[in-house]
Amino acid sequence: MSTFSRFFPFLKPYLSRMVLAGLLVMGVAAINLALLRLAGTLWDIITVQHDQSRMTDLIAVFLGLVVLQGLCSMGHSYLTAWISQRIVADFRQHLFAHLQTLSVSFFARRRTGELLSRLMNDVTVIQSVVTETPLDSVKQLVTFVGGITFLLTMNWRLCLLILILLPLLVLVAKFFGRRLKSLSTSIQDQTAALSTLIEEVISGIRIVKSFVQSHREETRFAAQVEQTLTLAMRRAGTMAVFIPVISLLTFSAAAAVLWYGGRQVIDGSVSPGDLFAFVLFAGIMIGPFSSAARVFAQIREAQGATQRVFEILDTRSEVSDSSTAMSLSTVSGHIRAEQVSFAYDPRQPVLTDVSFEAKPGELVAIVGPTGAGKTTVMNLLHRFYDPTEGHITIDGQDLRQVTMDSWYRQIALVPQETILFGGTILDNIRYGAREAAEEEVVEASRAAHAHDFIMSF
Structure with a gap:
């Protein structure tokens, strides 16, 4: 849960609304408990006491509570959806803004599809766990505490029949949770790989067609889809067993309650209305138990996505402004590289002890065979990377001692391939x-x- 706590700064602006939504959802749960108890009382009035006047009054109260519960439910549903969408929007913007600060080297090492998957898919996986799940847990907690209180008050022996399964439920949830976390992380990784493959083929469609490799790419795509499908079906199989097992255990407790309570009604020690209410309460206790198992599984699923997203947020730019960097005024354009060396991989140097000078007004061409370092020189001049040795100056100022934005505003980049952004x-x-x-x-x-x-x- 320590990873999820890092979302608190994004939750903080909406805490007051979350508290209000929590109060509304607690109201829904409390009213639901009151309706169940009222239903038991009505059962006795109708079947045992035959009191028509009191029955009419209680039914009016019952309908009033239903209306109030509906209003509370509408309020918390809308608030929960609004909070959830706002937090996810804020977090996506924060993640996107952080990506803009990272060095070109980061993007060179990562595939576009992988980053898209983390920005969109992983954040969506996290969304319900950090917003909807806490509010739903509050509702289930109120239901559990209130239900147990009513059950203990009405018949503590019957209540124990339900509680006896609780340790078993926890063990089952823990066992399946570990499995679900592993499968969900694998699915998220596979989804990222699939997104990357799609992005590569679409962006390189001319090459694919020119080299007649459409069938090869279709085969690669089909293999990735099959791997994703296999993992998804394994997770679905695990969930298909997990939820019914939890439900079976809880319904078994309900059946035991009905058997034991039915005997007490026959003996006359418990009224039919109390047993009816008790069975209803036992039924809604399935909700908190099943919800706890589901929430546990969701948290396990979201942990993998959370780790992947914060891995990006914890990455720092390799090229950034130093604390002493100064804004660059208008330049004349005198560029000098002095004994510059550079390597993308320390084991394979690309430039070694390179020096050159370009004076204002001169037209300078850098030529050489493929792999000679022409693009690398342009990357260093643009300060997408910093030299490992030596330095580059503009009008006598080291590029590392001027702010990057002020330098970028002085130069222009003309890429080999035309890029059009969305818009006019x-x-x-x-x-x-x-x-x-x-x-x-x-x-x-x-x-x-x-x-x-x-x-x-």
Whole structure:
């Protein structure tokens, strides 16, 4: 549970609403208990006392409680849904914002599909455990405590018949919980791998078609789907056994209560109404026991997703502003690399003792065979990575001593492949300068020889 406690900062802004939802759900549980006790009293009035006037009054009270319970249920259902969606939205935004701070090296080591799976699927798995589950647990707790209180007051011997199964229920839940956690983590990993495969094939569809590898990719996809299906069916099989076993144990207690209580009614020591109410209470006690088992299983399932999500949040950027970094003023463009060495993997250096200079106004081309380090030089100039040795300066200032944002605003990146973000053409042209006037946008599109075909749309 220590991992789930890290969600508290996201829960804190909504604690007052969660408390209100908790009070409403406690009200629903308490009214439900009162209705059951009232039903037992009505049973005696109808079958034993034959008091029509009192029956009418109690039925009116019964209907009033039903209406009040409905209002409380509507309130807590809406509040729970609102809180749940807001917390998940906040957490997704926080996770997405953190991803923006990480170095390019992080994304180079991770596949896009895996990150998408963690941002979307894993967060969804966590959602109910940190929002809906606590409120449902409050409801079940009130039901359990209130139910046990009524049962003990009415007949403590009958109550013991139900409680005797509690240790067995805990052991069964613990056994199945370990199994469910392992299977759920494997399914989440497999889902991430499947998302990655889809992303790779779609983004590289031209290569797939050009090399006539459609059948190969279909085979890979089918194999991944089968692995996911196998794991999902194993988990479904475990759940298919888990829930009925819990229910069987609880219904066995109810049957024992009915047998034992029925004998006492026949003996005259218990009224029919009390037995009727007792059986109803015993029936609703199945809810807390089954819910406890289900919640335990959900927590186990969510632990794997939580670990995966916080693994990202615990990652720190390898390239960041130093505490002494200063904002870079307008530069003239004098770049110097002095004895720069770099390696993505310490065992395989890419650049060794490289030095060069590019003065303002010069057009400098870096050429060489594949793997010579041309892209690496561009990555170092853009400060996507820092040199392992040596340094790069701009107008005499070490790039590591200026803030990254102020440096990025001074340079432009032209990728080999065109990338269009969601939005309009105007939004894409303005991407690096959101405040640019429309005249500036038109001028930029003309400079790129794109204005005429843009206007043809």
